[in-house]
Amino acid sequence: MSKFAAIAGIGQTEFSKASGRSELQLAAEASKAALDDAGIDPADVDGMITFTIDNSDEIGLTRCLGVKDLGYTARIPGGGAASVATIHQAAAAINSGACEVVLVWRAMNERSQYRFGQPMAPPSGGVVNIAGNGTGSLLWCMPFGAQTPASWGALATQHYMNTYGVTNGDLGYVSVAQRKHAATNPLAWFYGKPITLEDHQASKWIIEPVLRLLDCCQESDGGVAIVVTSLERAKDLKRKPIRIVSSAQSIPAEVEVISNYYHADLNVMPEAQGVAKRLYQRSGLTPKDMQLAMIYDAFTPQVLYQLEAFGFCDQGEAKDFIKGGNIEVGGGLPVNTNGGLIGEAYIHGMNNITEAVRQLRGTASNQVAKMTNALVSCGMAGAILSNS
Amino acid sequence: MSKFAAIAGIGQTEFSKASGRSELQLAAEASKAALDDAGIDPADVDGMITFTIDNSDEIGLTRCLGVKDLGYTARIPGGGAASVATIHQAAAAINSGACEVVLVWRAMNERSQYRFGQPMAPPSGGVVNIAGNGTGSLLWCMPFGAQTPASWGALATQHYMNTYGVTNGDLGYVSVAQRKHAATNPLAWFYGKPITLEDHQASKWIIEPVLRLLDCCQESDGGVAIVVTSLERAKDLKRKPIRIVSSAQSIPAEVEVISNYYHADLNVMPEAQGVAKRLYQRSGLTPKDMQLAMIYDAFTPQVLYQLEAFGFCDQGEAKDFIKGGNIEVGGGLPVNTNGGLIGEAYIHGMNNITEAVRQLRGTASNQVAKMTNALVSCGMAGAILSNS
Numbered sequence: 001m002s003k004f005a006a007i008a009g010i011g012q013t014e015f016s017k018a019s020g021r022s023e024l025q026l027a028a029e030a031s032k033a034a035l036d037d038a039g040i041d042p043a044d045v046d047g048m049i050t051f052t053i054d055n056s057d058e059i060g061l062t063r064c065l066g067v068k069d070l071g072y073t074a075r076i077p078g079g080g081a082a083s084v085a086t087i088h089q090a091a092a093a094i095n096s097g098a099c100e101v102v103l104v105w106r107a108m109n110e111r112s113q114y115r116f117g118q119p120m121a122p123p124s125g126g127v128v129n130i131a132g133n134g135t136g137s138l139l140w141c142m143p144f145g146a147q148t149p150a151s152w153g154a155l156a157t158q159h160y161m162n163t164y165g166v167t168n169g170d171l172g173y174v175s176v177a178q179r180k181h182a183a184t185n186p187l188a189w190f191y192g193k194p195i196t197l198e199d200h201q202a203s204k205w206i207i208e209p210v211l212r213l214l215d216c217c218q219e220s221d222g223g224v225a226i227v228v229t230s231l232e233r234a235k236d237l238k239r240k241p242i243r244i245v246s247s248a249q250s251i252p253a254e255v256e257v258i259s260n261y262y263h264a265d266l267n268v269m270p271e272a273q274g275v276a277k278r279l280y281q282r283s284g285l286t287p288k289d290m291q292l293a294m295i296y297d298a299f300t301p302q303v304l305y306q307l308e309a310f311g312f313c314d315q316g317e318a319k320d321f322i323k324g325g326n327i328e329v330g331g332g333l334p335v336n337t338n339g340g341l342i343g344e345a346y347i348h349g350m351n352n353i354t355e356a357v358r359q360l361r362g363t364a365s366n367q368v369a370k371m372t373n374a375l376v377s378c379g380m381a382g383a384i385l386s387n388s
Numbered sequence: 389m390s391k392f393a394a395i396a397g398i399g400q401t402e403f404s405k406a407s408g409r410s411e412l413q414l415a416a417e418a419s420k421a422a423l424d425d426a427g428i429d430p431a432d433v434d435g436m437i438t439f440t441i442d443n444s445d446e447i448g449l450t451r452c453l454g455v456k457d458l459g460y461t462a463r464i465p466g467g468g469a470a471s472v473a474t475i476h477q478a479a480a481a482i483n484s485g486a487c488e489v490v491l492v493w494r495a496m497n498e499r500s501q502y503r504f505g506q507p508m509a510p511p512s513g514g515v516v517n518i519a520g521n522g523t524g525s526l527l528w529c530m531p532f533g534a535q536t537p538a539s540w541g542a543l544a545t546q547h548y549m550n551t552y553g554v555t556n557g558d559l560g561y562v563s564v565a566q567r568k569h570a571a572t573n574p575l576a577w578f579y580g581k582p583i584t585l586e587d588h589q590a591s592k593w594i595i596e597p598v599l600r601l602l603d604c605c606q607e608s609d610g611g612v613a614i615v616v617t618s619l620e621r622a623k624d625l626k627r628k629p630i631r632i633v634s635s636a637q638s639i640p641a642e643v644e645v646i647s648n649y650y651h652a653d654l655n656v657m658p659e660a661q662g663v664a665k666r667l668y669q670r671s672g673l674t675p676k677d678m679q680l681a682m683i684y685d686a687f688t689p690q691v692l693y694q695l696e697a698f699g700f701c702d703q704g705e706a707k708d709f710i711k712g713g714n715i716e717v718g719g720g721l722p723v724n725t726n727g728g729l730i731g732e733a734y735i736h737g738m739n740n741i742t743e744a745v746r747q748l749r750g751t752a753s754n755q756v757a758k759m760t761n762a763l764v765s766c767g768m769a770g771a772i773l774s775n776s
Contacts (some may be wrong), residue, residue, distance in 0.1 A: 052440055052463050057465075058465055058466075058639070059639065059643070059644055059645075062639070062641065063641070063642070066641070067641065068640070068641055069638055069639070069640045069641070069662055070637065070638070070639040070640075071636060071637050071638055071639075071662075071666065072476075072477070072480070072637055073464065073465055073466070073473075073637060073639065074462040074463070074464055074477060075440050075462065075463045075464070075465055076461065076462055076463070077445075077446055077461055077463055078461070085461075088460075088486070089460070089462060089481075089486075091484070091486075092460070092480055092481055092484035092485075092486040093477075093480055093484070094484075095483075095484035095485065095486075096479070096480035096481070096482075096483035096484040097480075097483065098476070098477075098479075098480040098483075098635075098636075247486075248459060249458065249459050249460055249461060250457055250458070250459055251446070251447065251450070251457070251458040251459075251461065252456070252457045252458075253450065253451070253454070253455065253456055253457070254451070255447070256447055257447075274457050274459075278459065
């Protein structure tokens, strides 16, 4: 699976809090940038993949770009869970022969046009349309006050923290490491703005005793796009191809998006374990083969869960693994070297994929030495990317 | 493309006007029926594909069925344009190695819970979310009264009818042929209820002078599901595998869903021409190799456009092609032998795929003799299915 597909181009807009233009405009700018980066004419795009909840219409975007004849158009459910799944499915479309050039995009005015992190009410009246959000049982939680992604995630995390003696102070190490990366990444919203553990502890509670403000990702405006094509075609293009060595989704039974209350062991993230199993099986690689992990970090605890699920440390040991600079550039396993969704921007996970590509090209602001393989995970999906 | 994928099972609920149960229940019943038909345990499903606008949540459905670990989940934009695209993308997922068993479903209470054919207002207030409907420019038409799919389609069709001298009376031949098929198909809503050309002409205008009531598909409640797996695996299952010989989507520049006002020649359906080109190129087959055409028939004129686009007759000649029993069982090219969306039910195109499977298995109520290949088209997507 995926051994013939490669990322040929990446593109983005600036990441801001008020883009001042439409989401379709952001999608088009990021897409054009990615195609230019690859050196591919928009007319050659024959596949398009995005999130179910992206507000831009495929046909509107083809019109903006000059796409000539689209032969594959898919959307992936589940919020940020869709992010790495986009390149998984793009690789499948390429490897099957259904497409030659797949454009993946996600663009949102998620700070200026609406607020992703604010409390939401359960749908009322008419058809209750939660299709493809993977959060069906949340309808039973919302009336009791669980109305934000932060509150959904924190509920399960309390059990994990209790089991392994993790405090909110421990979580601060993730924030500090990522803000350190963001501080030296000019693409990041928090460029030039590192924080200390004291800053983290002084930030207000969002969901006590789990999440403080500085445990949470940003709300951002911006767009990101990625061009996937065959390795063969990518070899003749402008950039060194970044191979999608293996890719996978995993949604095990009783798992839901952010609100994993119903599976057997609340100390683990079964979807990430499922992705890890598939990625390593399909590639023959192991955690030790990765020089970088880009891990979906809507909230700091998710980084701990995923470090364990992907076998970078043993169960319950992530709280120690993240300390002492181990997840910083120069450490044992650099994580989210762009600053992640906490430090760079929250483009729903997509900007963690583009950072992996920059690292593998050797063009990252916080470049990791001797890059060969990068793991990218959004929990329900993941990929191993390689420059070799 | 698609030479290794096959349809191993089909399932459905009854087709009605008031199912009396939820859409998720319908989805689950149809899915279980399809898996039982194939002889596949729900636990083995690792891919799920549906429409962006299907109201059932993947995770809710996995819970109903007992799916163990989902590894691929996609939704396809564009209304009925998604129907044949589901098996196109399922085939891609199988052929790429990303999945082993893909469950495709579509379930709707589109008559009892909401009304698909009724006038709709443009979205007002908040985010204008038309994402993935492929009908962006309709926002400019709706304020002027173009508020139903019937009115959108009829606007472009007037030009076609004027060019080739097609009258509404001509369109009646499609309705009469399909209702004849429905009359002898116990699965059809209009089982036992054939109509005459006089009945067609006596039915009320919906959009004068293009569409009468009997030119329009039904509003139906019901669910349909299809199981796609590798040809190799399908060979060991209960049913004779129906190969997906070739499959394709096509959305050429300036084409929109039902509302094709902006492309160069309003006398043709460029998306169906694009699908035809890809299907024949990928398979090496020609129109003459098809013993059956299952053609998306939300409205009768769409059948004429597609007969021409797929090369079953020359441009402008469909109005004669459909006469004299030529598109009935026993005729030159049987079309929509289940009664189609007009006669059997409107499960958004999916029940036209299952009829092709029944015909290729030799189990259709209105069985076509010597079936080898069937064309299935929904305009923006198509497939050639084969029992050989």
